[in-house]
Amino acid sequence: MTRFDIKGMPYLLVSPYFLLFAIFGVFPLIYTFWLSLHDAELAGQRTFTGFGNYVELIADTEFWNAVFNTIGMFVLATVPQMILALLLANALNKRLRGRLLLRLGVLLPMITSVVAVAVIFSQLYSRDYGLFNWILGLVGIEPIAWQNEKWSSWIAIATMVDWRWTGYNSIILLAAMQTIPKDLYEAAAIDGASARRQFWQITLPMLRPTIVFVVFISTIGGLTLFTEPVMFEGEQMMTGGTTGQYQTVAMFIVEAAFRGGFEIGYASAAAWLLFVLILIGTMINYWFTRRIGGAR
Amino acid sequence: MTTTGQPANRLWDAGLLTKVVLAFALLLSAFPIYYMFIMATRTNDDALDVPPPFLPGGHLGENVRRLLSTEDAYFITGLVNSAIVATTVTVSVVLISTLAGFAFAKLRFRGSKILLGLILVTMMVPLQQMGIVPLYELMVTLGWTGQLQAVILPFLVNGFGVFMMTQYASQAVPDELVEAARVDGASTLGIYRKVVLPALRPGMAVLALLVFMQTWNEFMWPLIVLLPDNPVVQTSIAALNQAHGTDYVMLFTGTAASVLPLFVVFVLFGRQIVGGLMEGAVKA
Numbered sequence: 001m002t003r004f005d006i007k008g009m010p011y012l013l014v015s016p017y018f019l020l021f022a023i024f025g026v027f028p029l030i031y032t033f034w035l036s037l038h039d040a041e042l043a044g045q046r047t048f049t050g051f052g053n054y055v056e057l058i059a060d061t062e063f064w065n066a067v068f069n070t071i072g073m074f075v076l077a078t079v080p081q082m083i084l085a086l087l088l089a090n091a092l093n094k095r096l097r098g099r100l101l102l103r104l105g106v107l108l109p110m111i112t113s114v115v116a117v118a119v120i121f122s123q124l125y126s127r128d129y130g131l132f133n134w135i136l137g138l139v140g141i142e143p144i145a146w147q148n149e150k151w152s153s154w155i156a157i158a159t160m161v162d163w164r165w166t167g168y169n170s171i172i173l174l175a176a177m178q179t180i181p182k183d184l185y186e187a188a189a190i191d192g193a194s195a196r197r198q199f200w201q202i203t204l205p206m207l208r209p210t211i212v213f214v215v216f217i218s219t220i221g222g223l224t225l226f227t228e229p230v231m232f233e234g235e236q237m238m239t240g241g242t243t244g245q246y247q248t249v250a251m252f253i254v255e256a257a258f259r260g261g262f263e264i265g266y267a268s269a270a271a272w273l274l275f276v277l278i279l280i281g282t283m284i285n286y287w288f289t290r291r292i293g294g295a296r
Numbered sequence: 297m298t299t300t301g302q303p304a305n306r307l308w309d310a311g312l313l314t315k316v317v318l319a320f321a322l323l324l325s326a327f328p329i330y331y332m333f334i335m336a337t338r339t340n341d342d343a344l345d346v347p348p349p350f351l352p353g354g355h356l357g358e359n360v361r362r363l364l365s366t367e368d369a370y371f372i373t374g375l376v377n378s379a380i381v382a383t384t385v386t387v388s389v390v391l392i393s394t395l396a397g398f399a400f401a402k403l404r405f406r407g408s409k410i411l412l413g414l415i416l417v418t419m420m421v422p423l424q425q426m427g428i429v430p431l432y433e434l435m436v437t438l439g440w441t442g443q444l445q446a447v448i449l450p451f452l453v454n455g456f457g458v459f460m461m462t463q464y465a466s467q468a469v470p471d472e473l474v475e476a477a478r479v480d481g482a483s484t485l486g487i488y489r490k491v492v493l494p495a496l497r498p499g500m501a502v503l504a505l506l507v508f509m510q511t512w513n514e515f516m517w518p519l520i521v522l523l524p525d526n527p528v529v530q531t532s533i534a535a536l537n538q539a540h541g542t543d544y545v546m547l548f549t550g551t552a553a554s555v556l557p558l559f560v561v562f563v564l565f566g567r568q569i570v571g572g573l574m575e576g577a578v579k580a
Contacts, residue, residue, distance in 0.1 A: 005484050007405070009399075010408070011405060013395045013398060013488075014399050014400070014411060016396070020449070021453050025427070027430065028423065028428075028430035028434070029421070031429075031433075032429060035429060042433075043436075088318075095308045102318060106322070106325050107566075108329060111558050112329060112558070113513045113554060113558070114515060115513070115554070116332070116551045116554060119533065120332050123544055129343065129344045129345070134346050163324070167321070171573055171574060172573065172574075174574070178574075224424075226516050231537060235538060257428065264433075268429055272426070275426055
């Protein structure tokens with residue numbers, strides 16, 4: 001009994017997680033790969049085709065359009081988001097009254113569900129009655145049909161992502177900023193370094209691991225973007241606009257498997273390519289963020 | 297920390313620019329939410345005004361009544377289902393995570409490092425998007441499509457929870473207490489109950505809040521595996537958006553109702569959530 005308690009109990013304690021993980025994590029991953037090697041339909045025949053689906057995907061312009069959209073919206077959302085989050089964190093790090101209230105305030109968007117965010121912003125972006133077009137109209141710009149073009153729909157969706165996540169990222173960065181020893185700044189100030197110089201030479205380099213972490217989380221979230229564009233579309237057709245101007249890879253997968261031809265083999269291959277895309281994106285971002293504030 | 301160096305000290309005072317930036321950030325954060333609640337109290341005629349209304353009207357009751365009588369949205373069913381799903385997932389994930397976190401942080405067993413590493417690696421894999429087809433087939437095979445267990449079970453796999461509880465337990469549970477209990481003849485499960493659980497309570501609360509919010513927000517998987525007449529709240533709103541997308545005030549009323557529970561939790565436990573997020577960020 002006690003021997004089991006020491007030797008066996010730890011495994012018993014971790015087993016619920018790994019049991020669930022095996023059924024709902026490992027099995028689907030492997031099975032997806034197996035399916036991707038087959039010409040398969042939902043509840044239909046499956047024949048082995050090797051890498052046929054992958055070959056077909058690589059020649060599929062709709063797939064590349066979805067990849068292009070996903071990367072485009074990711075960059076359009078992430079770059080301003082990181083800059084704004086850094087500025088905001090820097091501002092929150094100053095000595096002022098009502099700090100808790102301020103932190104809660106910038107976290108409000110993160111509490112709001114993605115679906116709700118998309119509903120609100122889709123209305124704000126509506127062509128005839130939306131707030132954004134009204135504001136643009138004040139400076140003489142004609143109403144924009146935001147859904148209709150690639151650039152405008154990307155901007156609309158990117159602002160939804162940024163509105164929800166900038167405050168959260170700034171809180172994470174703020175937490176890291178507060179661990180930077182204050183004497184570093186004091187020494188720099190005595191040496192006559194300006195606040196701006198201190199930000200570039202001390203804050204940014206010291207934040208590097210946290211920036212890597214935040215960008216990493218944003219990469220996974222951004223490359224699997226789904227809810228915002230689907231709600232922006234409204235009809236749940238998964239096509240991302242009439243000419244696929246904002247269809248993401250996640251939408252492409254769902255469309256292929258559940259909306260159009262129920263081609264689950266093809267969708268599975270797309271899912272694995274999405275994973276490859278995420279790996280590549282993560283590596284590029286890691287390489288890039290490692291250079292932030294590095295030795296020049 | 298008090299310093300005598302005046303110039304260095306002044307660096308941390310918020311200047312005018314900082315205050316402007318923060319005021320602007322607060323305004324941007326709050327406005328869309330404020331706007332949503334305003335729209336929920338207006339009529340559709342008001343919603344089509346240019347510029348749109350910025351002050352509340354008196355039509356909330358009427359909008360709520362119309363929302364509840366819109367049969368194809370199944371809104372109440374969605375709310376109740378979301379409450380059931382999010383609560384079940386939260387309780388289970390917290391339990392599973394504290395058990396595993398205790399083992400990883402405080403017990404020695406062969407392969408523990410590798411197993412924990414495995415969890416970290418798989419946290420990077422978007423399981424939901426990647427495994428969506430097999431998961432769907434699995435639910436068809438089990439005859440669970442359209443039923444709530446189909447959206448509960450897959451969400452129980454939460455590597456973040458195990459990771460967070462491992463981190464928390466390694467700091468919050470003193471080794472001496474575990475050893476002392478062991479000497480007193482307590483079993484491993486006894487130690488979990490009497491020593492570990494009380495020490496983990498603050499961390500468990502934060503994890504519970506985060507998991508509840510995350511589960512409440514799930515959209516893609518419920519959209520695929522559930523049927524329109526038995527939705528969760530997010531897919532119910534998507535159905536409203538699809539069928540009644542031009543009925544803005546009703547759509548906004550439903551949206552407001554769907555985020556209200558989260559805001560209540562946030563108002564009650566905001567301090568702990570901020571604290572938990574910031575602690576977790578530094579440890580990670």
